[in-house]
Structure formats: structure tokens, C-alpha cells
Amino acid sequence: MNIMNRKVVSYQVLIFSTQWMLMLIGLGLLSQNIAPAKILDLNFPFGQYFDAGVKALVALFLSVVWLFLWDRQVRVLFYREKPTG
Amino acid sequence: MPTGLEQSFTILLAMLAFPLSLILTRFFMSFNSARGIFGIDAHKLDKPRIPEMCGAAIPITLLALSAVYGAFYPQHRLMIVAFVLVVGSSALVGAVDDKYRMRGIYKPLLIVLCGMPVVVLGLFFPGEVYNHTLRVPLFGGFNLPIIYPLTIPIAISVTSNTVNMLDPLNGTMAGSVAIVAASLLIGAVLKNSETGPIFLFASLLFASLGFFYFNRYPSRAFAGNVGQLSVGAALGTMVILGRFEIAGIVAMFPHIQNSFFFLSRIKRFVEHRELGAKPTRLSEDGRLVASTDPQSPLTLVRTLLVGRPSSEPEIVSGIFALFLFSSALGLLTLLLTG
Numbered sequence: 567m568n569i570m571n572r573k574v575v576s577y578q579v580l581i582f583s584t585q586w587m588l589m590l591i592g593l594g595l596l597s598q599n600i601a602p603a604k605i606l607d608l609n610f611p612f613g614q615y616f617d618a619g620v621k622a623l624v625a626l627f628l629s630v631v632w633l634f635l636w637d638r639q640v641r642v643l644f645y646r647e648k649p650t651g
Numbered sequence: 652m653p654t655g656l657e658q659s660f661t662i663l664l665a666m667l668a669f670p671l672s673l674i675l676t677r678f679f680m681s682f683n684s685a686r687g688i689f690g691i692d693a694h695k696l697d698k699p700r701i702p703e704m705c706g707a708a709i710p711i712t713l714l715a716l717s718a719v720y721g722a723f724y725p726q727h728r729l730m731i732v733a734f735v736l737v738v739g740s741s742a743l744v745g746a747v748d749d750k751y752r753m754r755g756i757y758k759p760l761l762i763v764l765c766g767m768p769v770v771v772l773g774l775f776f777p778g779e780v781y782n783h784t785l786r787v788p789l790f791g792g793f794n795l796p797i798i799y800p801l802t803i804p805i806a807i808s809v810t811s812n813t814v815n816m817l818d819p820l821n822g823t824m825a826g827s828v829a830i831v832a833a834s835l836l837i838g839a840v841l842k843n844s845e846t847g848p849i850f851l852f853a854s855l856l857f858a859s860l861g862f863f864y865f866n867r868y869p870s871r872a873f874a875g876n877v878g879q880l881s882v883g884a885a886l887g888t889m890v891i892l893g894r895f896e897i898a899g900i901v902a903m904f905p906h907i908q909n910s911f912f913f914l915s916r917i918k919r920f921v922e923h924r925e926l927g928a929k930p931t932r933l934s935e936d937g938r939l940v941a942s943t944d945p946q947s948p949l950t951l952v953r954t955l956l957v958g959r960p961s962s963e964p965e966i967v968s969g970i971f972a973l974f975l976f977s978s979a980l981g982l983l984t985l986l987l988t989g
Contacts, residue, residue: 569965569968570955570961570965570966570968570969570972571955571956571957571958571959571961571965571966571969573958574954574955574957574958574969575955575969575972575973578905578908578954578973579973579976581908582904582973582976582977582980583980585904586901586904586980586984589897589900589901590788590789593787593788593790593897594787594789594790596787596793597787597790597791597792597793598790601793601794602793614797615797618795618797618798621798622798633911636908636911637911637912637915640908640912640949640954644949644954644957645949645957
């Protein structure tokens with residue numbers, strides 16, 4: 567019988583659940599608020615491309631925030647520096 | 652919408668992947684052994700030599716069965732052609748890497764090129780290969796006519812390389828991909844999807860299981876880059892062709908964590924063999940211990956060793972438990988998607 571490290575697996579499950587919920591919130595923001603918005607005038611030359619580019623940058627920023635929160639959770643739960651002395 | 656009979660036939664056809672992959676893996680074990688193609692199982696005390704590149708059985712199985720499926724369902728032929736081109740070319744990149752040991756940066760770049768057939772065929776035959784409306788759970792979806800095709804090759808490269816990075820222990824890659832494919836297959840059947848995605852997920856599931864039989868602990872066959880890269884590319888292509896993008900990302904959470912923490916520490920694409928500080932070490936009793944070197948990457952295996960050393964099967968059990976959970980979340984995501 568292979569006994570896995572239950573404590574670590576439980577923490578990981580917690581992290582995955584948190585990330586999943588954050589992902590749903592982020593996708594909701596993107597689909598309901600950011601994607602329908604007209605950020606740049608589409609009549610400008612290449613207006614639709616710039617508009618798509620700005621929205622892609624917003625999505626990229628949200629992804630970076632999402633990964634940052636993931637990073638913090640793993641470091642706090644598993645790799646926290648123990649106080650010395 | 653396919654009938655129940657069509658779905659059943661498709662899954663039965665895909666089930667042939669299991670014996671085919673099993674036989675091909677056995678063949679490659681003998682063939683590669685005879686030619687001196689071996690890898691060292693670094694996580695065993697006696698460091699056994701294991702036949703490498705046996706994972707070629709999976710892409711060959713997928714390509715052969717896809718050809719059969721394409722003959723039965725000509726309406727999905729374009730999708731199958733895109734799939735075959737991606738899997739075939741990524742297997743080729745993997746085989747070249749196995750043979751000539753490319754630098755770490757070349758694999759992601761070359762796999763980006765392998766994803767191009769999906770984009771090119773999609774541009775020539777709009778709506779027949781991929782759909783640029785991204786469906787998201789709970790909130791409908793949004794149309795991405797410019798960004799979606801641009802991200803396809805990157806997405807395929809990411810899935811391919813992330814699967815490549817999470818195969819450090821016996822059976823990890825094949826077992827985890829089988830779990831992910833099984834959850835997406837269940838989702839496809841429950842959502843009464845077209846037979847195309849059902850076939851692709853089922854064939855990947857059974858092909859992975861066929862290979863897993865020889866790759867599980869104690870491993871008698873190693874996948875090699877040829878297997879890992881092509882399986883990852885197949886998974887990425889399937890979620891795009893089947894429109895299961897978000898569910899696929901969720902199911903692959905353990906892959907994402909492993910790759911992200913590897914790259915965030917190392918800060919460049921590098922092969923495991925080139926790492927100065929290894930994430931784990933083998934103790935004298937044969938168990939694995941997490942590295943205490945602050946420079947070593949925070950891989951998923953290292954994280955699973957936090958607090959206590961473990962044997963290889965114990966860590967693999969933990970990895971599979973995480974994949975079962977993420978795949979269940981992926982299935983839920985799929986069911987919440989309109």
C-alpha cells in the first residue's frame with residue numbers, strides 16, 4: 567500500500583480549488599466587462615487590432631496576477647522560511 | 652449530434668489503441684534494447700538501464716487509428732489531418748531531441764512550428780478545424796478572431812513541453828495524461844459532443860494506458876522525448892479541436908504548477924540533465940528526499956517530498972491523486988461551460 571504525503575496533497579487540493587475559483591472570476595471579468603468594451607476607436611487605422619491587443623494585455627496582466635497568487639500560496643504553505651535562533 | 656450508436660462505435664474503435672500501444676511498446680523495448688538505446692533510472696539504487704524512446708508507441712498508435720477514423724468519418728477528415736500533422740511533427744522533434752540532445756530552448760520553439768498546421772488549415776477552412784469563440788464556464792464566451800489563432804501554436808507548445816517536464820518518475824506521464832484524457836472523455840460524452848473529440852480523447856486514454864502497462868513502477872520502458880512531446884501536443888490539439896480549452900487548462904493544473912515553479916526558479920529553458928542543483932536526491936534507503944539547496948527548482952515532486960522522504964510509488968500516488976482532483980475540477984468546468 568503506497569501511502570502518499572496526505573498533508574501536502576491536501577494543501578495542494580486547497581491551492582487548486584482557490585486557483586480554480588480565481589480563474590472563474592477572471593474569465594467572468596474578461597467575458598462580461600473587458601471583451602465587450604470598446605477600449606480604442608475601431609475606425610482608426612488598425613483600430614480593431616489595437617483594441618484586441620489592449621484586451622490581450624489586460625488578459626495577460628490578469629494571468630500574471632493569477633500565477634503570482636499561485637506562487638505565494640505554494641511558497642507560504644510549503645517553503646516558508648523557518649525562524650532561526 | 653451523434654447518436655448513442657455512433658458514440659459507442661467511436662469509443663470501441665478508440666479502445667483498439669490499448670492493444671496496439673501495448674504491442675508497439677513491447678516491440679520498441681526489444682528494438683531499442685538491441686540498438687543500445689537506453690536511459691538510466693536515476694531514482695533506483697541499482698541504477699538499471701531501461702529501453703528509451705518506447706513512448707513512440709503512443710503517437711504511432713494515435714496516427715494509425717486517426718487514419719482509420721478519418722476513413723469512417725470523412726466530415727471530420729480536416730480535423731484529423733490537423734491532429735495527425737501536429738502529433739507527427741512533434742514526435743519527430745522529440746525523436747531528434749532524443750538522438751541529438753538539443754538545447755532546452757529549441758523544443759518549445761520547434762513545437763510552436765508543429766502547432767502551425769491547425770492555424771493554417773483553420774484559416775483556409777474557417778470553422779472546420781477550430782472555433783475562435785472561446786467558451787467559458789458560467790459566463791457564455793467571447794469571440795477572439797485575432798488572438799485565438801495566434802495563441803494556438805503557443806498553447807500546443809506549452810502543453811507539449813509541460814507534459815515533457817512532468818515525467819520524472821515511473822508511470823507519471825502516461826498515468827497523468829490518461830487521467831486527464833479520461834475526464835475530458837467523460838465530459839465529451841456527457842455533453843453529447845461530436846464523435847471527433849470523443850474519438851481523440853478515448854484514443855489518447857487507451858494509447859496511454861497501453862504504454863503505462865510497461866512504464867509503471869518498476870518501469871520496463873521509458874517514453875523519451877518522442878513520447879512526452881507528442882502526447883503533450885496531442886492533448887493540447889485535442890482540447891483546441893474539441894473546444895475544451897478551459898477544462899483542459901484546469902485538468903492540467905499539476906502540469907502548470909510543475910512547469911511554472913521550475914521556470915520561475917531557473918528563469919530559462921533548460922534540460923533536467925543540465926541542472927546544477929537537482930530538486931531531489933536519492934537517500935541510502937532508496938527513498939527520495941527533497942533538496943535543501945535554495946537554488947534547486949520547486950518542482951511538484953520536490954513539493955510532495957516536503958516534510959518527509961518518500962518512496963517512488965508513494966510520490967506517484969500523490970501525483971495521481973492531484974491529477975484525479977484537477978481532472979474532476981476540469982470535468983466540472985466542462986459541465987459548467989455552455
